[in-house]
Amino acid sequence: MKDKSAIGLIGLATMGANLARNIANKGFSISVFNRTTEKTDKFIKDFGKESGDKLHGSKTLKEFVASLETPRKIILLVKAGKPVDDMITELSPLLDKNDIIIDCGNSHFKDTERRQKELATRNLHFIGCGISGGEEGALHGPSLMPGGDKSAWEKIRPIFEKIAAKDFGGKPCVVHLGDFGSGHFVKMVHNGIEYAIMQLLAESYDILKNLGKFSNPELAKIFSGYNKNPNLKSFLIEITAKIFAKKDPESSKKDAYLIDFIKDSAGQKGTGKWTTEIAHDLGVFIPTINAAVDARIVSGDTKGRQMCKVLKLTPTAKKLTSSGKKNLITQLENALELSIILCYEQGVGLLTQSSKEYNWNLDLAEITRIWQGGCIIRSTYLKNLTIGLGKDKTAATKIFKKITNLFAGPKQKSWRRLLTLSLESAIPIPAFSASLNFYDSYAKAHLPQNLIQAQRDFFGAHGYERTDKKGSFHTEWD
Ligand code: 2AM
Numbered sequence: 185m186k187d188k189s190a191i192g193l194i195g196l197a198t199m200g201a202n203l204a205r206n207i208a209n210k211g212f213s214i215s216v217f218n219r220t221t222e223k224t225d226k227f228i229k230d231f232g233k234e235s236g237d238k239l240h241g242s243k244t245l246k247e248f249v250a251s252l253e254t255p256r257k258i259i260l261l262v263k264a265g266k267p268v269d270d271m272i273t274e275l276s277p278l279l280d281k282n283d284i285i286i287d288c289g290n291s292h293f294k295d296t297e298r299r300q301k302e303l304a305t306r307n308l309h310f311i312g313c314g315i316s317g318g319e320e321g322a323l324h325g326p327s328l329m330p331g332g333d334k335s336a337w338e339k340i341r342p343i344f345e346k347i348a349a350k351d352f353g354g355k356p357c358v359v360h361l362g363d364f365g366s367g368h369f370v371k372m373v374h375n376g377i378e379y380a381i382m383q384l385l386a387e388s389y390d391i392l393k394n395l396g397k398f399s400n401p402e403l404a405k406i407f408s409g410y411n412k413n414p415n416l417k418s419f420l421i422e423i424t425a426k427i428f429a430k431k432d433p434e435s436s437k438k439d440a441y442l443i444d445f446i447k448d449s450a451g452q453k454g455t456g457k458w459t460t461e462i463a464h465d466l467g468v469f470i471p472t473i474n475a476a477v478d479a480r481i482v483s484g485d486t487k488g489r490q491m492c493k494v495l496k497l498t499p500t501a502k503k504l505t506s507s508g509k510k511n512l513i514t515q516l517e518n519a520l521e522l523s524i525i526l527c528y529e530q531g532v533g534l535l536t537q538s539s540k541e542y543n544w545n546l547d548l549a550e551i552t553r554i555w556q557g558g559c560i561i562r563s564t565y566l567k568n569l570t571i572g573l574g575k576d577k578t579a580a581t582k583i584f585k586k587i588t589n590l591f592a593g594p595k596q597k598s599w600r601r602l603l604t605l606s607l608e609s610a611i612p613i614p615a616f617s618a619s620l621n622f623y624d625s626y627a628k629a630h631l632p633q634n635l636i637q638a639q640r641d642f643f644g645a646h647g648y649e650r651t652d653k654k655g656s657f658h659t660e661w662d
Pocket of ligand 1: 219
């Protein structure tokens with residue numbers, strides 16, 4: 185190899201391989217390395233010619249480091265957790281002052297902060313960059329959420345802006361978010377919102393299938409219809425519609441649909457759980473995200489779910505007439521619209537609080553802008569949020585009014601009716617209920633927690649405040 189590569193990438197699993205191809209296809213020379221050399225060889229064999237001579241494989245870490253332009257820019261896409269630390273330990277002695285390591289894995293934001301601080305003592309720069317978009321996004325344009333060293337960001341910026349997806353205005357879906365773990369935090373919140381929306385869609389499926397008695401092709405049509413609503417139009421609804429239309433490739437029967445053969449226990453890798461943990465630490469109310477994490481947990485509790493053989497369900501809902509079925513589709517559309525809006529709202533609430541707590545000075549309008557393309561929670565509704573959180577206060581107020589008005593009218597009635605119907609039909613709706621509870625908790629002027637305060641004072645003399653005068657009070661209750 186004559187010339188040195190503009191950037192390097194370590195870790196050639198699906199995301200790493202596709203991101204490396206994306207970088208090469210955009211005209212940047214890139215060296216790649218993987219712990220298992222066979223993977224590097226296969227990758228170069230399969231894709232080495234795809235972008236001219238931009239992709240170069242290295243067999244050793246030393247050879248890899250030597251093949252890079254200085255200051256070196258090295259993307260890590262190895263398994264999150266200890267492998268990232270191991271790789272940094274192995275790599276950093278080979279690097280020179282001002283070289284840059286960019287961790288694009290799903291690392292915990294606190295690990296990212298620790299790594300940046302440790303590497304800074306050795307004059308090395310560190311960027312923690314969230315990346316969303318799955319395999320396709322990595323290859324054609326993901327949403328990128330970098331945080332960390334600002335001066336290092338400026339050095340990688342031309343490459344990252346070129347490989348990122350585009351927002352609705354054609355700008356790249358990447359921006360420097362803040363110092364330390366802010367990028368990985370924003371990615372974690374993105375995933376929390378993703379969990380919540382996916383759970384709402386799963387509950388919608390349950391309602392339409394078991395209460396509405398709709399077939400898979402009908403479900404595909406209904407979800408395609410929802411995807412025409414500008415507040416719902418999104419990647420997740422689009423793929424949901426496609427899932428219901430997918431025939432089972434393993435079955436010889438013509439009307440067998442794949443969805444009916446998939447086991448009902450959802451997996452998780454941890455970002456949803458981290459979101460709920462940090463929200464509790466920071467005192468932020470994110471009930472729909474919490475419910476979504478819980479719903480995945482219960483779905484995987486195969487032992488506990490054996491209770492279905494013992495426990496009886498006694499639904500009280502009547503069978504729906506054909507006009508009832510039609511109404512159900514509309515009621516669900518309204519419920520989904522309002523509930524999904526509140527998932528984004530909960531994410532924004534968590535970002536606001538974290539920004540204060542960690543002094544990140546996050547630009548919420550920019551965060552929602554870089555979620556407009558490439559990522560899993562991309563949706564046309566995000567356009568509203570970007571304006572609503574933006575600097576133009578007149579436009580923001582107008583959008584805020586438009587959104588609150590959505591909740592005030594008949595959509596809210598339809599939301600409540602749908603949830604009642606679902607509960608009467610013994611359909612668990614943890615995420616839908618959580619979204620409605622979120623709304624009601626903020627919409628009501630009075631909450632019943634005066635009773636909690638009285639109880640705490642009764643058994644623990646914790647004291648309480650009064651509504652009619654200032655000060656702290658204690659009563660001998662018994
Ligand atoms: P492998 O192909 O050698 O397993 C996702 O697992 C990616 O992270 C893979 O490229 C994998 O390399 C890499 N990986 C996992 N653990 C690692 C470690 N401890 N050191 C280096 N790479 C690791």
